[in-house]
Amino acid sequence: MRVGLDVRPATGFPNSGIGRQNVALEDAFRAHPEVQLQVFSVGPYDHPVRRIAHCPRWATPLDGIHRLPERLKFEACFLPGALRDAEVELYLANLNMGLPIGRKPAGMRYVLQLHDLFQLTLNNAHGSKIKAMIYGQTDRLSIAYSVKVADRIWTPSQFTAEETVRLFPQARDKVRVLPNLVEGFTSTPAQLDTPLPERYWLCVGTREPRKNMPWFVEAWQIARRQFPKTPALVLVGGPDGLSTAQRELPGLHILRGIGDGQLHQVYRQAERLWHPSYGEGFGLPVVEALGVGTPVAVASGSSLDEVTPADSPRFSPHDQSALIRLMGVLSTAEPEDPAPLKAWAERFGVEAYRRRFNELLEELR
Known part of the structure; x- marks a missing residue:
């Protein structure tokens, strides 16, 4: 099976929860004997991700991966053609959204990893009320679109699975639970520069x-x-x-x-x-x-x-x-x-x- 994986989270914010699960998915795909993995991302011209991933010809700053114009260019202008050229059969996005925009090619399947839906159900931290309003509307449209076109939706908990079905009842048969990977610490415990309290x-x-x-x-x-x-x-x-x-x-x-x-x-x-x-x-x-x-x-x-x-x-x-x-x-x-x-x-x-x-x-x- 020829699989495509969106690795924008691991590129832009590798130490975040979503970035770490992005790496977990990549490792799991690479460990499967019947998977040929292709990865897709964005980044600055000099970023090492460009040596291993399918990337658009334009540069994207690492702090701009979540910005709406950059997302739309990648998902609508670059990704459909890149997936076709790479002969991808299964594509997975794990940004809570991010599946290709446009007509799905015959025979291709999409998986959406949906970590949570708090972008839709709660007030999140934004720099201003205008930003909160814009992101609220675009996130709703982006998530709803990805939920609609996905063949499967993987959530990290039953709670998120139930929230997905509550907000998108038509997706009920697509939802599966894949609990997050928590590998634990591989580094040796190290003291801080400033001592911690005894208790x-x-x-x-x-x-x-x-x-x-x-x-x-x-x-x-x-x-x-x-x-x-x-x-x-x-x-x-x-x-x-x-x-x-x-x-x-x-x-x-x-x-x-x-x-x-x-x-x-x-x-x-x-x-x-x-x-x-x-x-x-x-x-x-x-x-x-x-x-x-x-x-x-x-x-x-x-x-x-x-x-x-x-x-x-x-x-x-x-x-x-x-x-x-x-x-x-x-x-x-x-x-x-x-x-x-x-x-x-x-x-x-x-x-x-x-x-x-x-x-x-x-x-x-």
Whole structure:
């Protein structure tokens, strides 16, 4: 089978969740003995991706991959002809959208990897109201088009699968669940330049409003006043969304730009990872924490319910009083046995991922 894969996410933002899953797909395709893989992307003229991928003759800056004019040029003007010339039989896009625009050639099949639908259901972070309005409309049209023309839609969770069917009932028979790959850390734990507190809780990923971080930090601040043994809090990802007063709270440590080995160490040292998001398509940090034996506490109501062990603490992402009480209880909790946590995380490892991937690919042969 001659397969084409959109690798724009891995080109432009390789360390993001979508970029990492883009690499996981590429590795899985290359490992399959009956697949001949062709990759398609964009980039600057001097970018190394141009040596391995089908790219248009024009240059695209790495920070412009998501921009609407660049997307339309690639998906409408370049991709249809490039896929035909490469004799691709199956093409996969994993940008939540991005399938070729125009008439689908006879015999070609499309797969859309749809990570979540929060672009349509929630208010996301944009530079201005005008940008939010423009992106809201174009994202809706782009996702709806890709859902319509896709032969299969792969989602990372049952939650996202159900949201897809709720918003696009006509796609019900196309939707399949392929849980994300979480390989764990390959780098050795490395110390940070600035020492971490002896005891701390951890949150990873802070930018989007749905991450619920200002609300969570406010609850943690109150818990620190009410329960003296409440640990410090480390945020990985930056202070976006936090008020000036919150950024200066005693016991709050904000980390940005740390390496993989340093992140590994941050996870390992944490007493617990908290994930307060009210909207997640998968919840990668939860599995990363469990993979190093760090217990978790998560907000209920989205895909976090699926990636978290049944006996892990849960809380409503809208009931701050209940969260504060839970923080009080967990501030004095005994350490957990890491072995069951690591065993749970293995269900999202390479072996499980490849097994499910091969099942879904077999469907399309």
